Amino acid sequence: MTTFEKSPYHTPAKVVGLAALAGTILPPVAFLFGTMPLDTVKGIMLVSTILWFVAAPLWMKVD
């Protein structure tokens, strides 16, 4: 199937995708340690979710 190795969007999409994954898991960790309120956690996770689904198709390889 299509790969995106040569796409000009590959590297930026990879950066955004990884940031989105970090934005999905790090805010809950911050909440666990009491450094971020839950509403903020939920907001960041939602934004990260949107970013992930924008970035992943431009980055992830499908064999």
Added chain:
Amino acid sequence: MTTQDHEHAGQGMVDEVESPAVGSEYERERVPERALKGPSSFWGMYAGEHTAGTEFMIGPLFVKWGADAFSLIVGLLIGNLLAVLTWRYLTAPIACSERLTLYYKMEKIAGRGLVTVYNLANGLLFCFLAGSMITVSATAVGPFFPEGTIAMPTFSSTMPTGPAWIAACIVIGAAMTFVALKGYDVVALVGHYSAPWMFLIFLACAIVTLGKLGTTDVWALLTPPPGTERSISFVGIVLFAWFCNAAMHIGMADLSVLRFAKSPSAGWASAAGMFLGHYVAWICAALLLIYWVKEKGVNPQEGKDPGTMVNDAVGWAGLVCIIIAGWTTANPTIYRAGLAFQGVLPGLSRTGATLLAGAVCIAAGIFPAFAMRLLDFVGVYGTILAPVGGLIVVDHFLADVVGIDRDPAAKSGASVNMAVLIAWLVPVLIGLSMTAVSPVNPWGFEVPPWYLPLPCTMACGILYILLSKFASGRAAAAA
């Protein structure tokens, strides 16, 4: 849990079985060398397939049944390891040696007529499985509306909770069916892209829950309060984890997937699905209900719907996760159920068959009984379909040793191999009659359904040998 949503290697839980008409590649021939795929194709696929919306049900159901911390942490570890070993050392070697779909291999052993029967059983079970996914997804719709608009089901719910619930199930089920009508390449891609994010959402739910409970002592949290009645033992947890996907590994449905593997070591890829989806995700989901029991006074026997719990923990991102997890697993399941029905009713168009399957799935989804008894259901599912694997193991490893024909139906041209039919039905009927789901139980005791796939599979294999020997003896005498 896992549904059988395999297309073929390289496509991204269900969790499920490839139908003869699906994937149009090498359905009636060995997979050629040039089409083989490396292990990376399988790791992603298994990880995605076994992290489904229904995982949000299974973890809390363990809490309902009073499972203790040791059973959950160690028992699930052992059970999932056994499942991985079964994939690696039983399913994958046969798949890489035969390189045929389950259906074509079964046709060679059992005859085309019996494959149709298998397809029907498979199709109906697919519908109920997809129905439970619709139920779980529908619970994610509730939090988008003012509280009380949609009455959510609990563990004890068997009937629809009201018109709004029915409407939610119909809308979600209809959307899934509509996409299934279009084929599911897009859904498979969404499933592939969702997998890493979805796993992190499960993990996030657990981390937030620990934060709300103010502790990181997971062992203490998973320990039920004194006096809790235990409805599932350590062995029960091990066997459930091992056999919740029995149809895929000892049942050999994954022949259709692993036949594309370059070597049997691809069977290790199942570890991604088992340890992410059926270990970490189940424990994360269990923690969600434990929070509601400890902090909000919810009765663990009644439980709380996944949508409300996940929304409370991580908000809309979690609700999106439930819907996508249900969608990406239910959609291919509906599609495959349609194919199975089409196999039974050849006059039915693909559209008609998929609509029929979708309607059955929606009807099943409206009734929460299937989702709320998911543990029983997947046990029954494995008990009915796994014994087919016993036939294939005998044919592949033992036929020459015990002196019976390999691929007997292919040689004789029989449409129904009676030895297979009897060897399959007798253990399954006896096994199911021992379970709580049976309307008649003459045994005076009950066996949880997830105890049955292995003994039924072994009994099926042994009976098949005996009946084949008997039939060949009679044929020789007649000649």
